[in-house]
Amino acid sequence: MVKTGSVYSPKSEDDGLRILVTRYWPRGVVKSRVDLWVKGLGPSVELIKEWKAGSIGWDEFKRRYLLEFKEAEKKRLFEELKKTVQSAGGDVTLLCACKAGEEKCHRTILSAKLLAGS
Numbered sequence: 001m002v003k004t005g006s007v008y009s010p011k012s013e014d015d016g017l018r019i020l021v022t023r024y025w026p027r028g029v030v031k032s033r034v035d036l037w038v039k040g041l042g043p044s045v046e047l048i049k050e051w052k053a054g055s056i057g058w059d060e061f062k063r064r065y066l067l068e069f070k071e072a073e074k075k076r077l078f079e080e081l082k083k084t085v086q087s088a089g090g091d092v093t094l095l096c097a098c099k100a101g102e103e104k105c106h107r108t109i110l111s112a113k114l115l116a117g118s
Contacts, residue, residue, distance in 0.1 A: 036084070
């Protein structure tokens with residue numbers, strides 16, 4: 001099962017492998033809060049800046065974030081993430097430090113992409 005959550009939330013027994021998928025390490029978070037950090041799966045710096053500035057809406061953010069997976073490095077990291085999820089028995093929680101609700105966070109897009117297998 002692939003879930004999503006906040007890196008600030010307490011660990012839960014059913015989290016499985018806790019993977020941080022943000023470009024930057026969140027302030028005040030100790031390394032032991034996560035099992036793995038794959039910063040390259042976070043949105044690009046430019047996309048983060050535009051989203052946080054309010055220059056683009058959610059639909060445009062989602063469209064452009066998914067386009068980033070055509071880049072070789074992000075594609076490679078995604079394939080590695082799929083293998084990691086399979087080897088973990090599917091019990092994985094994708095973590096982010098977004099202040100926005102889960103419905104408007106890249107971790108939800110990434111989770112859906114994982115579940116779709118693409």
